[in-house]
Amino acid sequence: MGRSTRLLLAGSLAVLLLCGFSFNRTPLRDRWSGEELKLLASMQLDALPPAPADASNRFERSPAAAALGRKLFHDARLSANGQVSCATCHAADRQFQDGVPVGKGVGTGTRRSMPIIATTHSPWKFWDGRKDSLWSQALGPLEDGAEHATTRVHVSRLVRQHHRDEYEAVFGRLPDMAAWPADAGPLGTPEQRRAWATLPASVQAEVNRVFANVGKAIAAYERSVSYGASRFDRYVQATLAGDAQGQQLLSPAEVRGLRAFIGPGQCATCHNGPLFTDQHFHNTGVPQRDPGRPDLGRAGAIAALSRDEFNCFGPHSDADKTRGCEELRFLVDEADPALKGAFKTPSLRNVALRPPYMHAGQLPSLQAVVAHYVASPAATVGHSELAREGHVHVERQPIRLSEAQLRDLVSFLEALSGPVIDPLR
Amino acid sequence: MTRFTRPLKPFAQAASLVALLLVSACMSPPANLDTSLDRQTVEGRYRIRLQPPASAPAINQMHAWEVSVATPDGQPVRQARIAVDGGMPQHGHGLPTRPRVTRELADGRYLIEGMKFSMTGWWEIKLAVQGEQGADKVTFNTVVKGG
Numbered sequence: 001m002g003r004s005t006r007l008l009l010a011g012s013l014a015v016l017l018l019c020g021f022s023f024n025r026t027p028l029r030d031r032w033s034g035e036e037l038k039l040l041a042s043m044q045l046d047a048l049p050p051a052p053a054d055a056s057n058r059f060e061r062s063p064a065a066a067a068l069g070r071k072l073f074h075d076a077r078l079s080a081n082g083q084v085s086c087a088t089c090h091a092a093d094r095q096f097q098d099g100v101p102v103g104k105g106v107g108t109g110t111r112r113s114m115p116i117i118a119t120t121h122s123p124w125k126f127w128d129g130r131k132d133s134l135w136s137q138a139l140g141p142l143e144d145g146a147e148h149a150t151t152r153v154h155v156s157r158l159v160r161q162h163h164r165d166e167y168e169a170v171f172g173r174l175p176d177m178a179a180w181p182a183d184a185g186p187l188g189t190p191e192q193r194r195a196w197a198t199l200p201a202s203v204q205a206e207v208n209r210v211f212a213n214v215g216k217a218i219a220a221y222e223r224s225v226s227y228g229a230s231r232f233d234r235y236v237q238a239t240l241a242g243d244a245q246g247q248q249l250l251s252p253a254e255v256r257g258l259r260a261f262i263g264p265g266q267c268a269t270c271h272n273g274p275l276f277t278d279q280h281f282h283n284t285g286v287p288q289r290d291p292g293r294p295d296l297g298r299a300g301a302i303a304a305l306s307r308d309e310f311n312c313f314g315p316h317s318d319a320d321k322t323r324g325c326e327e328l329r330f331l332v333d334e335a336d337p338a339l340k341g342a343f344k345t346p347s348l349r350n351v352a353l354r355p356p357y358m359h360a361g362q363l364p365s366l367q368a369v370v371a372h373y374v375a376s377p378a379a380t381v382g383h384s385e386l387a388r389e390g391h392v393h394v395e396r397q398p399i400r401l402s403e404a405q406l407r408d409l410v411s412f413l414e415a416l417s418g419p420v421i422d423p424l425r
Numbered sequence: 426m427t428r429f430t431r432p433l434k435p436f437a438q439a440a441s442l443v444a445l446l447l448v449s450a451c452m453s454p455p456a457n458l459d460t461s462l463d464r465q466t467v468e469g470r471y472r473i474r475l476q477p478p479a480s481a482p483a484i485n486q487m488h489a490w491e492v493s494v495a496t497p498d499g500q501p502v503r504q505a506r507i508a509v510d511g512g513m514p515q516h517g518h519g520l521p522t523r524p525r526v527t528r529e530l531a532d533g534r535y536l537i538e539g540m541k542f543s544m545t546g547w548w549e550i551k552l553a554v555q556g557e558q559g560a561d562k563v564t565f566n567t568v569v570k571g572g
C-alpha cells in the first residue's frame with residue numbers, strides 16, 4: 001500500500017469519526033454531529049490564529065519595549081496620587097482585572113475593568129471600542145480623572161526620571177524637558193489644561209511622542225499575555241481524536257451545558273471562535289447602572305475614536321495611512337441604530353474567575369447573566385438584539401432554557417477556565 | 426482548523442484535508458436560501474454580479490469583493506454609485522464595518538473594500554445602485570463557513 005493511499009485511508013477514518021461513527025474502539029460517551037464538531041473545533045484555543053500585527057506600533061515585538069512596558073504597567077508613580085498603576089485595576093494575579101463592578105483608581109469609574117488578556121486580537125479596545133490599538137488604549141486611563149488622573153507631561157517627566165536608559169534604548173533620546181511645565185495636559189484640571197495651552201505646538205508634539213511611546217511599550221508587554229488551554233480545549237481535542245477516555249474531562253452536566261451553549265442558549269451566536277467573542281458590539285438589553293445617565297456604549301464612542309490624535313491615522317501611528325488603518329477607514333456609521341447601547345462581546349475564557357459581569361458589573365454571577373439572556377428584557381437605550389417572548393423577531397427565536405439547562409450552562413462556563421500566560425512575569 | 430493530539434504529522438495533514446471536505450458534506454445547508462451571486466435588481470433595472478475573494482477570508486479578516494453592474498441586456502454600467510449595507514437577518518445585527526466602493530476597476534466593474542464577517546452563518550449583502558437607468562437595489566445571500 002502506497003504512502004498516499006495510507007494517508008487517504010487514515011484521513012477517511014478520521015472523517016468518519018468526526019461524523020460520529022466509531023469502529024472497534026471504545027465508543028465515545030458524547031456523540032456530536034459533524035456540524036457540531038466543526039463548531040467545537042473552531043472554538044478550541046489551538047484554532048486561534050497568531051495575533052494580527054499592529055502596524056501602528058513598530059515596537060510591539062520588541063522585547064526591550066515589552067520589558068519597559070511591564071515596568072510602566074506596574075509603576076504607581078504614573079498617577080496623580082502615586083498609588084495607581086495599570087496593575088491596580090488589571091492585576092496579574094486576578095485575571096488582569098479587579099473583581100469590582102466599576103474600576104477604582106484615583107476616583108471611581110463608570111465601567112467594569114476589562115481583562116487585558118489576548119485583547120490584541122480585537123480591533124477595538126474598551127467596552128465601547130473607543131480606541132483602535134493597544135498602545136492608544138493604554139494612554140486613555142493615564143489621563144482619565146477617575147483612573148490615573150495624571151497628565152502626559154507628568155508621565156514624560158517620570159519616564160525621564162525613572163526609566164530613562166530603557167526608554168532611550170528603545171525609542172531614542174528623550175527631549176530636553178527643562179523648559180516644560182511641571183504638569184500639563186489637554187485633558188487635566190483647568191490649571192493643567194491652561195499650562196498645556198501655553199506650550200508651543202512643537203513642544204506639545206514632543207510631549208505627545210514620549211507619551212505615545214509609553215503606550216507602545218505598555219502594549220508590547222500586554223501583547224505577550226495570553227490564555228492557556230482549559231478543560232474545554234482538552235475535551236474538544238480528545239473528542240476530535242476519538243479518545244473516549246479524554247471525554248471524561250467534562251462532566252455530563254458540563255457537556256449538557258455545552259450543548260445548550262451552542263444550541264438553544266444561542267450563546268455561540270456572539271461568543272464564537274477560540275476567544276469566545278465575535279469582537280463586535282451588541283445591545284442585549286443589559287440594565288443601565290445609572291438609568292438617569294444612560295450609557296450609549298458604541299454609539300457614544302465613534303466620534304471620539306475618529307478624532308483621537310492617537311488613532312491609526314494620527315501623527316504617532318507607524319502605519320501606512322493611505323493603505324493601512326483599514327478598521328478606521330471602514331468604521332461603522334455613528335448613526336447606525338444598532339450601535340446605541342451596544343457593548344463589546346467579552347471573551348468568555350476564564351469568565352468564571354472574574355465576577356461581577358457585564359460592562360458595569362451589573363450582574364453578580366454567571367447564574368444572573370444566563371437568567372438575563374433568558375428574560376431578555378427590553379433595552380432602556382436603543383433596541384435589544386435578543387428576541388423576546390411575545391415579541392418574536394422575524395428570524396431570531398427567544399432563548400428558552402429549562403432550570404436544569406441554566407445550571408448546566410453555568411457549569412460549562414466554569415470549564416472554560418485555564419491558566420493566564422504572562423511570559424515576562 | 427481541526428487539530429489532532431497524535432504526533433503523526435502526515436496523518437494529521439491528510440486527515441485535516443479530507444476532514445474539511447467531508448465534514449462539510451455531513452452539514453446541512455440552510456433550506457431554500459438563494460445564494461446566487463448573479464441577480465437582477467428589485468425593479469429589474471440592472472443585472473448585478475458579485476465576486477467574492479478567490480480564497481475565502483478568515484472570520485474577522487478585512488477583505489474585498491468585486492461587483493459588476495450591467496443593464497439587463499448586458500451592457501456595463503459605468504460610473505454607478507453603489508452603497509453597501511448588510512448584516513445577519515437571523516441575529517438582528519448589521520455588518521461590523523462600513524464597506525464601500527473605493528474604485529471602478531474597469532467598465533462596470535467595481536471594488537468593494539472593507540468587507541468583514543464577524544461570525545459564520547448567513548449574511549446578507551445589500552447594494553443600492555444609482556446609475557444611468559436610475560436607482561435600484563438588490564440583496565445577496567452568502568453563507569460564511571468557518572475554517
